[in-house]
Amino acid sequence: xxxxxxxxxxxxxxxxxxxxxxxxxxxxxxxxxxxxxxxxxxxxxxxxxxxxxxxxxxxxxxxxxxxxxxxxxxxxxxxxxxxxxxxxxxxxxxxxxxxxxxxxxxxxxxxxxxxxxxxxxxxxxxxxxxxxxxxxxxxxxxxxxxxxxxxxxxxxxxxxxxxxxxxxxxxxxxxxxxxxxxxxxxxxxxxxxxxxxxxxxxxxxxxxxxxxxxxxxxxxxxxxxxxxxxxxxxxxxxxxxxxxxxxxxxxxxxxxxxxxxxxxxxxxxxxxxxxxxxxxxxxxxxxxxxxxxxxxxxxxxxxxxxxxxxxxxxxxxxxxx
Amino acid sequence: xxxxxxxxxxxxxxxxxxxxxxxxxxxxxxxxxxxxxxxxxxxxxxxxxxxxxxxxxxxxxxxxxxxxxxxxxxxxxxxxxxxxxxxxxxxxxxxxxxxxxxxxxxxxxxxxxxxxxxxxxxxxxxxxxxxxxxxxxxxxxxxxxxxxxxxxxxxxxxxxxxxxxxxxxxxxxxxxxxxxxxxxxxxxxxxxxxxxxxxxxxxxxxxxxxxxxxxxxxxxxxxxxxxxxxxxxxxxxxxxxxxxxxxxxxxxxxxxxxxxxxxxxxxxxxxxxxxxxxxxxxxxxxxxxxxxxxxxxxxxxxxxxxxxxxxxxxxxxxxxx
Numbered sequence: 001x002x003x004x005x006x007x008x009x010x011x012x013x014x015x016x017x018x019x020x021x022x023x024x025x026x027x028x029x030x031x032x033x034x035x036x037x038x039x040x041x042x043x044x045x046x047x048x049x050x051x052x053x054x055x056x057x058x059x060x061x062x063x064x065x066x067x068x069x070x071x072x073x074x075x076x077x078x079x080x081x082x083x084x085x086x087x088x089x090x091x092x093x094x095x096x097x098x099x100x101x102x103x104x105x106x107x108x109x110x111x112x113x114x115x116x117x118x119x120x121x122x123x124x125x126x127x128x129x130x131x132x133x134x135x136x137x138x139x140x141x142x143x144x145x146x147x148x149x150x151x152x153x154x155x156x157x158x159x160x161x162x163x164x165x166x167x168x169x170x171x172x173x174x175x176x177x178x179x180x181x182x183x184x185x186x187x188x189x190x191x192x193x194x195x196x197x198x199x200x201x202x203x204x205x206x207x208x209x210x211x212x213x214x215x216x217x218x219x220x221x222x223x224x225x226x227x228x229x230x231x232x233x234x235x236x237x238x239x240x241x242x243x244x245x246x247x248x249x250x251x252x253x254x255x256x257x258x259x260x261x262x263x264x265x266x267x268x269x270x271x272x273x274x275x276x277x278x279x280x281x282x283x284x285x286x287x288x289x290x291x292x293x294x295x296x297x298x299x300x301x302x303x304x305x306x307x308x309x310x311x312x313x314x315x316x317x318x319x320x321x
Numbered sequence: 322x323x324x325x326x327x328x329x330x331x332x333x334x335x336x337x338x339x340x341x342x343x344x345x346x347x348x349x350x351x352x353x354x355x356x357x358x359x360x361x362x363x364x365x366x367x368x369x370x371x372x373x374x375x376x377x378x379x380x381x382x383x384x385x386x387x388x389x390x391x392x393x394x395x396x397x398x399x400x401x402x403x404x405x406x407x408x409x410x411x412x413x414x415x416x417x418x419x420x421x422x423x424x425x426x427x428x429x430x431x432x433x434x435x436x437x438x439x440x441x442x443x444x445x446x447x448x449x450x451x452x453x454x455x456x457x458x459x460x461x462x463x464x465x466x467x468x469x470x471x472x473x474x475x476x477x478x479x480x481x482x483x484x485x486x487x488x489x490x491x492x493x494x495x496x497x498x499x500x501x502x503x504x505x506x507x508x509x510x511x512x513x514x515x516x517x518x519x520x521x522x523x524x525x526x527x528x529x530x531x532x533x534x535x536x537x538x539x540x541x542x543x544x545x546x547x548x549x550x551x552x553x554x555x556x557x558x559x560x561x562x563x564x565x566x567x568x569x570x571x572x573x574x575x576x577x578x579x580x581x582x583x584x585x586x587x588x589x590x591x592x593x594x595x596x597x598x599x600x601x602x603x604x605x606x607x608x609x610x611x612x613x614x615x616x617x618x619x620x621x622x623x624x625x626x627x628x629x630x631x632x633x634x635x636x637x638x639x640x641x642x
Contacts, residue, residue, distance in 0.1 A: 249395075
């Protein structure tokens with residue numbers, strides 16, 4: 001099942017059940033008019049949404065992609081991991097920081113009151129802050145009790161999403177050195193238009209990992225196509241980590257961190273900062289600059305037959321007036 | 322004006338306008354049935370709430386304190402500072418970490434989907450996690466635009482609150498050393514029953530600081546009464562810091578960090594970890610243990626004439642079954 005959220009003038013938008021080809025939709029309507037309401041009451045909502053998913057294959061109205069927002073335009077909690085080991089190693093080079101000594105997943109809490117839509121222009125105050133994208137996968141859970149095991153956590157993963165975790169690199173290292181994590185370095189993220197149930201990916205959802213290439217283009221040029229399978233911890237491990245001492249509210253979104261692979265020289269990167277680290281290794285200095293106002297980034301996970309289950313993020317960075 | 326939230330079976334509770342003696346209340350009703358709705362539409366809601374605040378002095382129903390929840394049982398964003406310099410210095414001793422080198426306020430993003438009520442028993446899985454309280458003040462803002470100045474930020478501070486920022490100390494240092502901030506070490510906070518507009522404090526709200534003693538008792542014994550005035554940065558500075566690269570959603574709560582004073586040998590502390598640091602300085606080792614299941618903590622800010630504008634947090638830590 002594939003879900004999207006259409007602009008309707010409300011903060012949470014209108015939940016649509018979308019056809020498997022992504023072209024048609026049927027509003028879910030009451031009593032689950034938006035995705036936050038549906039994920040909060042998932043067991044009750046699922047049969048109704050599944051019925052609509054069947055109906056929309058032969059019925060429904062054409063979707064105007066431009067009217068789609070993030071599947072969750074806001075939620076109560078966003079916790080972002082950093083689960084790709086090769087990314088972590090390269091970021092230590094990019095940031096000039098010490099290796100992180102922990103056997104646990106890395107995770108910070110980010111802002112969840114706004115997720116930009118896939119085609120929204122994203123405002124920033126200053127290019128000098130080091131505007132960077134980060135291509136990620138994420139999961140949405142229903143209510144998860146404190147102390148859940150990774151195996152139990154797997155059953156709470158109800159939806160998969162694709163995320164651009166916007167980052168401001170000039171602010172990131174000083175914040176990281178305080179130990180308090182990131183506030184200024186992590187403005188609102190963006191989300192691809194479709195949230196999907198795990199079955200949509202077939203065997204490409206396995207071991208709590210999304211085994212798809214994440215194609216990224218910056219100003220129309222190929223930037224990377226790293227695969228989601230190389231997570232050091234699966235999403236079920238990340239959910240269990242997040243829930244170790246708290247109940248997770250339904251609608252909590254957990255991110256993978258920047259998708260990265262060990263053969264980064266072949267597949268490229270999912271953020272500029274990582275490419276800069278690779279340049280430092282190769283030539284002794286970073287050559288690629290961060291984003292300028294007007295720059296465009298496009299991100300889409302692709303299946304072997306060319307399908308794009310999450311749709312595409314395709315947006316520009318702009319100056320906030 | 323003093324506001325509270327009463328249990329009514331909904332996630333956000335029922336907003337009450339409360340008399341200045343804290344004994345009577347009038348439900349705000351539609352179109353602002355709860356505080357999250359009111360703060361989201363503050364300019365429109367304020368005249369109506371002010372009228373009720375006048376009426377409740379001679380009218381209204383008796384409040385059952387036990388039915389009061391946190392003024393905001395949930396909100397979209399919780400950002401906690403660490404603005405008391407003497408606390409920061411002592412925590413470096415308690416944690417065995419290096420001094421933090423930054424001229425900016427310290428701040429992390431915490432979970433905002435649940436704030437425990439003032440009298441709720443608070444569940445934890447393990448005493449071994451090092452259960453600690455942290456007495457704090459906080460502010461609630463309306464919508465704040467990205468890049469706001471500290472002076473402009475002051476005008477966005479609409480309500481003041483009193484918070485217990487529950488912390489798990491055994492988990493805090495390893496998380497801090499990752500640079501990602503705290504997830505497992507920071508479960509949900511609690512809030513005192515009354516949120517107040519700044520005018521309620523008179524000249525005890527000055528320079529963006531709450532000039533009140535925060536009285537804390539642990540199992541009925543006096544633990545500390547540090548004053549809120551010694552913040553290195555005022556709340557307006559903290560709001561501006563938080564909004565440097567993001568729009569703050571209405572209802573964002575910003576915390577002061579643990580209230581602490583330079584004369585901590587006289588006024589005591591607002592968390593156990595800080596007392597342990599003082600013991601380390603005095604005797605070479607920490608003697609006070611963290612909380613046990615069944616332990617009670619009471620926190621109330623007091624005015625010179627003995628008033629308690631926020632009411633009291635008075636709750637026990639319990640084992641989550």
